[in-house]
Amino acid sequence: MINVDLQRLIQTLDAETRSDLERSAERCVDRGANEVLVEDLMLGLLERPRGLLVRALEDVRISAGELSVNLQRRAESCASRNPTFAPELVQWLQDALLVANLELGRSQVGQAALVLALLLNPLRYVDRPYQALLSKLNVDRLKDFVLSQQVQPTEAQTVASxxxxxxxxxxxxxxxxxxxxxxxxxxxxxxxxxxxxxxxxxxxxxxxxxxxxxxxxxxxxxxxxxxxxxxxxxxxxxxxxxxxxxxxxxxxxxxxxxxxxxxxxxxxxxxxxxxxxxxxxxxxxxxxxxxxxxxxxxxxxxxxxxxxxxxxxxxxxxxxxxxxxxxxxxxxxxxxxxxxxxxxxxxxxxx
Known part of the structure; x- marks a missing residue:
């Protein structure tokens, strides 16, 4: 994995995604774990009532609850109150930034970039129990929907990316x-x-x-x-x-x-x-x-x-x-x- 400035990477997240990441860290602390996992952030995306991940699941008639059950992890036996981000989660954020820059023409990472990066290569971030569910999602249709909803990036955003x-x-x-x-x-x-x-x-x-x-x-x-x-x-x-x-x-x-x-x-x-x-x-x-x-x-x-x-x-x-x-x-x-x-x-x- 490429070494990056994690603080700078977090600053590229939009307000909603940063809030999702903070809730993921809180979820990790609540279960007494020492790493914030990909699963923690995915659960946060599923909590958005009409989020893109929920929409993609509904498109292939899979309930968000079914994926949520598969995402549950056994609590880790660690009393740390200062969890770190798992390497797979950092990799996901990096790849989402590339998707935002190159695929969507955005300088900030939102749920669209996160979901598209996840679906483009789920094997990189998640375990087998729910890879089968994610493989059923139609990434091309989701990307077309995202592009149809967004406005053209400003010149400042293009320069920033x-x-x-x-x-x-x-x-x-x-x-x-x-x-x-x-x-x-x-x-x-x-x-x-x-x-x-x-x-x-x-x-x-x-x-x-x-x-x-x-x-x-x-x-x-x-x-x-x-x-x-x-x-x-x-x-x-x-x-x-x-x-x-x-x-x-x-x-x-x-x-x-x-x-x-x-x-x-x-x-x-x-x-x-x-x-x-x-x-x-x-x-x-x-x-x-x-x-x-x-x-x-x-x-x-x-x-x-x-x-x-x-x-x-x-x-x-x-x-x-x-x-x-x-x-x-x-x-x-x-x-x-x-x-x-x-x-x-x-x-x-x-x-």
């Missing part, structure tokens, strides 16, 4: 440089200048750094971040934020079909709507292909192509010569929008 996804799936190299977290990059002035020359072009301004493992491809990008932080770049790059895409976080928990692509689309939208110009660094860029396929999609590269073509997304990609020749040159979206940088063992670069 994009900001969250950028913070979750990227690392800000420019900020790390300002805070002194990056080591100085020595003897690479020529290579960094060449990368700057590519970035300031009008066309083919997305560098691909190609070289064998360990020769220092990432160090050159960190050197660029240091120069941006110090203001030692042309005016067109001043104020740019250089973000490194964390492929591990992007793939973690994305086993559901299309989930990887939804996350990547959210990152692209975050870059597009950011008030500050952003350049996205994608290390081991060839893994985008495998990641898309393993997550049940395969369209990850196609999401990048139009954004790069329209100039809405600026990237620096890094890969090895073998992967560049076998995969990137033919498949990934930088073809026609990029300039190749040869990063040999001596770290010479050519356009």
């Amino acid at each position: 994009g900001d969250f996804l950028l913070e979750r799936f990227t690392h800000n190299l420019t900020q790390q440089a300002r805070e002194g977290q990056l080591d100085p990059v020595l003897c690479r002035d020529g290579e960094i200048r060449q990368m700057v020359d590519i970035l300031v072009r009008r066309r083919k301004n997305n560098p691909i750094v190609v070289g064998e493992a360990g020769v220092g491809k990432t160090a050159i990008v960190e050197g660029l971040a240091l120069r941006i932080a110090a203001g030692e770049v042309p005016s067109v790059l001043e104020g740019v934020e250089l973000l490194s895409l964390d492929m591990g976080l992007l793939q973690a928990g994305a086993g559901m079909k299309g989930e990887f692509e939804r996350r990547l689309k959210g990152v692209i939208e975050g870059v597009r709507t950011s008030p500050k110009p952003i350049i996205l660094f994608i290390d081991e860029a060839h893994t985008l292909i495998g990641a898309g396929n393993s997550a049940g999609g395969g369209d990850a590269a196609n999401l990048l192509k139009p954004a790069l073509a329209r100039g809405e997304l600026r990237t620096i990609a890094a890969t090895t010569w073998a992967e560049y020749k076998n995969i990137l040159r033919r498949t990934l979206p930088w073809h026609g929008a990029s300039s190749q940088c040869d990063c040999t063992s001596r770290l010479s670069m050519r356009r």
Whole structure:
């Protein structure tokens, strides 16, 4: 499970959902347990008279009482009066936030996002006794109903959701440089200048750094971040934020079909709507292909192509010569929008 700031996650809940979570904690304390479970929050959703979970159950003629009976848990023998959230519950809240951002276009998590996240992948959160009941619910009809009832998100909400996804799936190299977290990059002035020359072009301004493992491809990008932080770049790059895409976080928990692509689309939208110009660094860029396929999609590269073509997304990609020749040159979206940088063992670069 991805580590998150739990307090910040709770702040993304709307007032009603936060109240449901508080009642779930009270229910946990009442039974003397030490963890607030997924079942506690589900019982809270069932208590809403005309809530979405109740509506979805009624749609397939299942009574809320039947599910409620299956949700009851044996009281745990613990006298703790300060219960914590179970890992499965935190995962559910995280996934609900992604559903709210990417599926519903909302910046806050409400019952709709919670119920849809639960029904999209119940095996992730709940035990077998009531998986069979949840599998009978029609998630597509419920989603259509939710979308028909909601108003279009405001521009502020879209920006807020994009900001969250950028913070979750990227690392800000420019900020790390300002805070002194990056080591100085020595003897690479020529290579960094060449990368700057590519970035300031009008066309083919997305560098691909190609070289064998360990020769220092990432160090050159960190050197660029240091120069941006110090203001030692042309005016067109001043104020740019250089973000490194964390492929591990992007793939973690994305086993559901299309989930990887939804996350990547959210990152692209975050870059597009950011008030500050952003350049996205994608290390081991060839893994985008495998990641898309393993997550049940395969369209990850196609999401990048139009954004790069329209100039809405600026990237620096890094890969090895073998992967560049076998995969990137033919498949990934930088073809026609990029300039190749040869990063040999001596770290010479050519356009």
